[in-house]
Amino acid sequence: MSTLVALARAQALAAGRAQPIATVRHLHVHDRPLVLIPFAMAGEANAPLAAMLGTSESEPRLLVVGQPRNRDERFAFTASLAEAVVPYLASFGEGATEAVPVDRGRDVRHRFVDAPQVWVPNPGGVDFLRLLGRSTRFRRTDGDHPVPPAVPLLGQWLTFLAASAEVPGSALLVNAVQALGLHWATGQSAAEDAHLGSLFAWITSGPEAARAAEQGPVAGPATDPDFDNRVLAPLMSSAPAELVAALRDLLMPTWERMWQSLALLRALPAGARVGLRWDTDRDVYSAFVAHLEEDGTPQPRRDGAVAAAARLQRLENAAARYAVQRAFDDPLVMAEHRLTGAAFGGVVSLAKADRIDDTGKRPVLRPRIMVATTEPVRVEPGASLTSPARPSQKAKVISVTPTGSGSDVLLELSGGMGRKLVAEPGSVPVIGEHLLLTTLSEAYRPGAAFPDPADTPWTHGGPPAHSSAHHEDPAAAPG
Amino acid sequence: MNRVEQLRGPGPGKRHNARTVAALTGNPGCTRRAVLDAAGVDKVGLAERIGFPGGFGQSRFALARGNAFEAMLKADDCALLRATLGAYVGTYEDLGVDEDGTLSARHARTRTLLEGFTEGLVDHPLLTLDVAGQTVFLEPDLIAYQTGTQLQVVEIKSFAIIDGQADGTAVSAAAVQAAVYVLALRRLLGDDKVSHEVVLVCPENFSLQPVAVVLDVRKQLSTLRRQLSRLESVSVLLETLPDGLTFDLAQPVPALVTALETVDARYAPECLSACELSVFCRHEAGGRTSTLGRPVREALGGVETIDEALALASGAADPAPDQTEAAALLRAALRLRDEALLSGPSSALSGPSSAESSAPSSGDPSSAGSSSVSGAGPR
Numbered sequence: 001m002s003t004l005v006a007l008a009r010a011q012a013l014a015a016g017r018a019q020p021i022a023t024v025r026h027l028h029v030h031d032r033p034l035v036l037i038p039f040a041m042a043g044e045a046n047a048p049l050a051a052m053l054g055t056s057e058s059e060p061r062l063l064v065v066g067q068p069r070n071r072d073e074r075f076a077f078t079a080s081l082a083e084a085v086v087p088y089l090a091s092f093g094e095g096a097t098e099a100v101p102v103d104r105g106r107d108v109r110h111r112f113v114d115a116p117q118v119w120v121p122n123p124g125g126v127d128f129l130r131l132l133g134r135s136t137r138f139r140r141t142d143g144d145h146p147v148p149p150a151v152p153l154l155g156q157w158l159t160f161l162a163a164s165a166e167v168p169g170s171a172l173l174v175n176a177v178q179a180l181g182l183h184w185a186t187g188q189s190a191a192e193d194a195h196l197g198s199l200f201a202w203i204t205s206g207p208e209a210a211r212a213a214e215q216g217p218v219a220g221p222a223t224d225p226d227f228d229n230r231v232l233a234p235l236m237s238s239a240p241a242e243l244v245a246a247l248r249d250l251l252m253p254t255w256e257r258m259w260q261s262l263a264l265l266r267a268l269p270a271g272a273r274v275g276l277r278w279d280t281d282r283d284v285y286s287a288f289v290a291h292l293e294e295d296g297t298p299q300p301r302r303d304g305a306v307a308a309a310a311r312l313q314r315l316e317n318a319a320a321r322y323a324v325q326r327a328f329d330d331p332l333v334m335a336e337h338r339l340t341g342a343a344f345g346g347v348v349s350l351a352k353a354d355r356i357d358d359t360g361k362r363p364v365l366r367p368r369i370m371v372a373t374t375e376p377v378r379v380e381p382g383a384s385l386t387s388p389a390r391p392s393q394k395a396k397v398i399s400v401t402p403t404g405s406g407s408d409v410l411l412e413l414s415g416g417m418g419r420k421l422v423a424e425p426g427s428v429p430v431i432g433e434h435l436l437l438t439t440l441s442e443a444y445r446p447g448a449a450f451p452d453p454a455d456t457p458w459t460h461g462g463p464p465a466h467s468s469a470h471h472e473d474p475a476a477a478p479g
Numbered sequence: 480m481n482r483v484e485q486l487r488g489p490g491p492g493k494r495h496n497a498r499t500v501a502a503l504t505g506n507p508g509c510t511r512r513a514v515l516d517a518a519g520v521d522k523v524g525l526a527e528r529i530g531f532p533g534g535f536g537q538s539r540f541a542l543a544r545g546n547a548f549e550a551m552l553k554a555d556d557c558a559l560l561r562a563t564l565g566a567y568v569g570t571y572e573d574l575g576v577d578e579d580g581t582l583s584a585r586h587a588r589t590r591t592l593l594e595g596f597t598e599g600l601v602d603h604p605l606l607t608l609d610v611a612g613q614t615v616f617l618e619p620d621l622i623a624y625q626t627g628t629q630l631q632v633v634e635i636k637s638f639a640i641i642d643g644q645a646d647g648t649a650v651s652a653a654a655v656q657a658a659v660y661v662l663a664l665r666r667l668l669g670d671d672k673v674s675h676e677v678v679l680v681c682p683e684n685f686s687l688q689p690v691a692v693v694l695d696v697r698k699q700l701s702t703l704r705r706q707l708s709r710l711e712s713v714s715v716l717l718e719t720l721p722d723g724l725t726f727d728l729a730q731p732v733p734a735l736v737t738a739l740e741t742v743d744a745r746y747a748p749e750c751l752s753a754c755e756l757s758v759f760c761r762h763e764a765g766g767r768t769s770t771l772g773r774p775v776r777e778a779l780g781g782v783e784t785i786d787e788a789l790a791l792a793s794g795a796a797d798p799a800p801d802q803t804e805a806a807a808l809l810r811a812a813l814r815l816r817d818e819a820l821l822s823g824p825s826s827a828l829s830g831p832s833s834a835e836s837s838a839p840s841s842g843d844p845s846s847a848g849s850s851s852v853s854g855a856g857p858r
Contacts, residue, residue, distance in 0.1 A: 003812045006778035007792060009771050010785045023819065043541030045639030045685050134641060135685045189748035189772035228538035301642045331822050335815035339808070 002336045005185055013187030018203040022183045023332045025268035028171040028278040030117035034088050035258045037121055037251055038128045040221040041068035042228050046131040048077050049223065052251040053084060057259040064247055066240050075147055078136055082154035089116045089157050093289035100283075115172060115278075115285035118161055119262065121196045121219035121254055122177040126165045128221040129173070133158030137298040152298065159299045160288050167315060169277045169322035172285065176200075176261045183268065186210070195219065200257045203264070219254040271329030277322070305460035306453045317445050324440045328388040334436065338375060343438035346373030349408065353428040356421060365421050367413045367428045368398070371435055374406035385411065385437040390427070392416035395437060411437075482717050483518050488727025492519025495615040497656040500608065502753045504655075504706035510716065511744035512754055517610075517713050520726045522755035528728050529736055531759035533751075545637040548682060552635060552689055557600055563680055563689045564633065566624060570599040586616065593668060598625050600633075606663035610707065619660045624678065630668065632660045632677040640681045640690055650694075653679055658699035662707075675700060748772045780805020 008019040034055050041047040047068040054060050061084060065077045097110040120126055137155025139147045161173040177196050186193055186202035188210060193199045197213035218224050223232065227250065235243040303311060327334045327343070337343040350370035357366040377400055379385065385395040393416035401408045418424035429435050456463045483492075493499075495516070503516055515522055526532050552560040557571050574589060589604040601624075606617045622633040634657045638649040657677040664673045675697045683690035726738055739759070746764040748771075750757035761770060766785055768776040782788040782805060790796035791806040792813040798806035 001772075001774035001778045003778045003780075003808055004816055006771070006775040007788075007809065007812045007816060009775050010768070010779060010788050010792075013766070013771065013785050014789055020820070041540060042538035043544035043637060045641065045682060131641065187771070189770065189775070191748040191751055191772065223538065224534065225536040225538040225541075226534065228540055229536070233539055331819035332816070335812075335819040338815050339812055 003339060004332070004336050008185035009187060012185050012202075013207075016187070016206050018184040018186050018206075020183065021185045021332060022268075022326075022330050024271040024274075024330050025265055026182055026271050026274060026326050026329065026333075027174065027179055027265065028117070028270070028274050028281070029262060029266050030171075033117040033119050033174075033262065034085065035119045035255070035262075036085070036125070036129075037219070037254050037258065038125055038132070038221050039223060039247070039251065040128055041065075042223055042225065044068060046128065046135055047074060048081075048132065050247045050251065051077075051081060052248075052255050053081075055088060057256070060252070060255050062244065062248055062251065064244050066243060067236060075151070078132075078151050078154065079148045082136075082148070082150035086150050086154055086157060089118075089161075090289075092116050092285065097286075111279075111282050111286040112289070113282070115282045117171060118173045119258055120173070120175050121258060122175050122194060124221050125219075126162055126173060126175055129158045130162035133160075133162055134301070153292075156292065156296075156298050163299070164281070164284060168319040169325070170281055170284075170318070171278060172281050176258055179265060180261055183265065196254060196257060196261075200261060204260070217250050217253050219257075220251075223250075271326070273325040273329050277325070304453055304464040305456050306450050310447075310450050313448055317447070320445065321442075324442050327438070327440055328391060328442065331436075334388065334438070337438055337440060338436075341376050341378035342440060343436060344373050344375040344377050344409075345434065345436045346371040346375070346406075346409065348429045348431050348433045348435055351429060351431050353423050353430075363421060364414075365417060365423060367417070367423060369395075369411050369413065369429055371409045371411060371437065372403070372406065373409065377407045377409060379409075379439060383439060384441070385439060386441055387429075387435055387437050389436070390416050390429075391442055393427070409437075486514070486518035486717070486720075486724065486726055487520050488725055488729065490521060490524075490728065493521055494519070495608075495610060495617065497617060497619060497659040500610060500615075500617070500659045500703075501652070501655040503610065504703055505753055506745060506747065506750060507706045507709050509745040509750075509754075511739065511742045511756070511760070513713050514717065514720070514742050515726065515756070517717065518726065521728070524728055525726060525735070525739075526756050526759060529732055529739070529759060531756070531762060533755050533758050535755055541637070548637045548687060548689075549635050551687065552680065553602070559689060560600070560622070560633075560635075560680065563691045564624060564678065566600065571602065572599070573602040574604055590667060593623065593630070593664075600624050606660065606667060608659070608663045608666065608707075617659065617663055619663075623664065628672070629674045630664060630672055631674045632657050632664065633680060634660075634677060635680045638681060639684065640692065641684050645681065650679070654694050654696050655699050655703070657694065658696040658703050661696060662700060662703055746770065780808060782809075 005021050008021045012019045032055050034053065036051060036053040038048065039050040041049045048065055049068050050062065050064045052060050052062050063077055063080050063084070065073050067073050092112050092114045096113045098113050099108040099110055101107070102109050120129065133155045135155070136147075136151050137159055139152045139155065141147060141149050141152065164170045165173040165175075177194060177199055180199055180203060181190075181193055184203045186199060187207060188198070188202060192210075192214070193202075195214060196219040197216050198210045201209035201213040218227075231246050232243070235246055300307075302308075327337055334343055338345065348369050349372045351367070352369075353367045355365075355367050356363045358364075379397050379400065381397050381399055383397045385397060387393065387395065394414050395411040396414070398410040398412055401410070413428060417427040451457070454463050493516075499516060503512065506512065515525070523533075523535060552563070560566075572592060574585060574592070585605040586607060589601075589606065592601060593604065600622050602622050604619065604623060606619060607614050608617055609615075622635070624631045624633050634653055636649070636653050638646055654677070657679070661673055661675065661677065675695060676693050677696055679692050679694055680689050681692070682688065721741060724738055724741060726735065728735070730738075739756075740763075744756075744760045744763065746757070746760040746767075747769055748761075750760060754760075764770050768779050768782055768785055768788060771785075776782075779788045780791075780802065782791060782802065787796065788809060791798055791802065792809035794810060
């Protein structure tokens with residue numbers, strides 16, 4: 001928790017209104033998202049109870065399992081869920097593609113111009129979908145307990161979405177609690193914010209409404225024990241029609257809040273780099289569609305050593321990229337880095353835009369500027385800084401001189417000034433310009449080299465056994 | 480009538496179990512919880528009586544599944560449990576459930592049985608543990624499994640272990656509970672007689688097929704020992720409470736609330752999932768930084784109240800000597816926040832912040848607008 005966000009929470013509590021902690025939206029919001037609210041049966045390992053889903057607020061579709069402990073009903077539910085969800089997910093893979101240059105323009109690859117976006121209420125919803133994916137992707141479409149082909153396909157899709165949800169900045173599977181919490185601070189704790197109804201009410205109406213919503217319907221996937229004992233249990237044994245009505249009443253408020261949350265987020269202007277991250281999401285989606293068409297084997301239960309290491313590195317890179325991009329997009333996020341000393345703001349006091357460094361083989365343009373700042377500067381000479389206003393330009397710290405009120409930082413600029421020995425107009429900061437400089441960098445982080453899975457060293461368990469497509473024995477499932 | 484009975488009133492006392500002992504050690508600084516638990520007060524009833532009911536309870540589906548799983552394991556002389564544990568030899572002794580009056584007798588039977596036990600399974604032993612200077616009976620839903628010279632605690636839980644992984648919260652709760660039993664068994668039989676490794680038996684994947692995993696609870700044990708030793712002073716604490724103080728549910732609500740306020744609570748948002756009285760304490764703690772959670776409180780420099788934190792940030796209040804550093808950080812944070820809110824693209828919901836951002840800030844407002852980055856992305 002940064003001091004800035006903590007301060008925003010304190011302000012929210014004092015004012016009785018949620019406070020913004022972002023000035024732009026850091027998340028791609030789809031024009032036609034699929035909202036999916038899963039509910040689980042208490043006590044069981046990932047037994048679905050109900051789901052409300054759809055791509056339009058006015059047309060919620062409710063799927064209910066009348067008796068979650070009956071496996072036939074559970075499979076029927078999964079089949080209807082697959083039938084409702086898979087066409088949406090796959091539809092973008094039938095749309096238009098665009099060419100993306102790769103290998104410095106020497107080659108092109110194609111990606112789909114759009115990708116699906118699924119919204120669930122909370123992180124619990126993501127976990128539920130991950131487990132549902134795990135329990136369905138190895139199901140057989142033949143043998144003793146066959147399932148419709150769409151069921152294992154749904155499992156693969158859900159596994160793909162849940163895995164992408166772990167990647168910082170990915171927007172293929174979004175949970176509303178996190179999306180709202182990224183942009184507003186409420187005057188309650190994170191534990192209380194985890195209840196979507198309470199969080200949403202705090203943001204839109206304030207603390208009293210949040211307290212009232214706390215008592216209202218939960219957003220799943222777990223049901224309220226009291227609801228189980230008082231409503232669900234009697235209806236489950238006697239009245240299937242009333243059960244459906246009771247579940248509709250339970251899910252409807254969350255359904256409406258999900259769409260209102262989407263509208264709330266859409267009203268914010270998108271950050272400049274949100275589109276770049278959605279491009280990555282479309283790449284990942286396109287690759288998965290290709291995998292389904294070409295190979296189609298389900299994802300393994302556990303990653304092998306090489307795959308796990310590669311995945312971990314992808315996650316680390318994505319996290320670093322996401323943190324930098326958010327800071328560059330949003331002065332309020334950058335302020336957190338200014339507070340910790342990773343960035344500082346100042347005024348250009350001297351500028352020599354036409355300075356040429358001719359000590360090397362050929363002369364190069366290396367303007368120098370002096371920035372006077374009153375903020376703490378925690379950089380050493382030799383460090384490389386960037387300004388969000390000119391992300392392609394590097395500023396090397398030559399010296400830091402303490403002054404009465406702060407520091408004078410002497411910087412040597414390179415890059416982002418055109419190819420000539422005279423800087424393009426506007427590419428070098430002028431005297432009097434307010435400048436923000438940071439150690440954060442958007443520079444490309446090359447991936448590490450990992451061995452081929454077949455060459456996994458013995459220290460990491462050796463090459464994996466070939467068992468990627470083993471199917472689960474359906475007879476082992478509870479009857 | 481002793482002190483404890485006077486505090487509790489005429490109702491029957493709530494008995495401790497591993498869950499309450501574990502919760503007690505979760506927030507050891509809370510005097511209110513320590514006193515109410517020591518006195519065996521019905522906290523659910525109390526919270527309802529004063530108009531702050533909490534959402535505590537267990538789904539009957541979850542209970543049914545847990546019971547079904549346990550019954551399945553224990554059927555036919557524990558055939559399935561034995562197969563899971565690899566414990567094919569020895570006997571199965573069930574000490575059963577009984578009434579309040581015979582607890583001591585059952586505890587004596589437990590002690591006799593366990594001390595002379597060689598090999599096999601013992602179900603429902605009755606254990607004791609000194610909690611806050613009082614001896615409490617624990618009725619573990621537990622099987623002790625004797626092999627060789629050491630006794631092992633077997634916990635049966637109905638959450639699933641899927642591909643070798645289970646819900647972290649559930650596992651850590653189970654580990655703390657098992658540690659309570661290990662501690663109680665060690666106090667009964669001696670440290671070297673009880674293993675610090677406990678066996679967790681859970682359903683595997685999406686079936687009811689059991690799987691056994693071994694948990695090392697040494698860390699939980701040492702935490703528990705430390706927290707329990709800090710709780711030893713509760714009997715001393717009870718003596719310091721005013722005479723005539725009682726939490727008898729029959730008294731009028733204002734009197735009950737006054738009685739509660741005599742004993743200090745230490746509220747944290749974690750209480751909401753662990754303590755029946757938490758909604759009342761949250762209401763009482765309104766305006767304190769602790770209600771926003773420990774990370775927020777720490778990020779605000781450990782300042783006690785929200786008003787104080789905001790006054791330090793705006794410069795309206797002079798910091799105490801030990802607050803200088805926190806105040807400087809808060810002032811810098813407020814200056815940066817106001818500057819960024821002014822310079823950023825207008826936000827749809829940024830209106831409400833104006834009340835605070837108009838407060839005097841130590842920064843130079845003329846520098847606002849310096850760091851606008853809108854539209855600067857390399858598209």
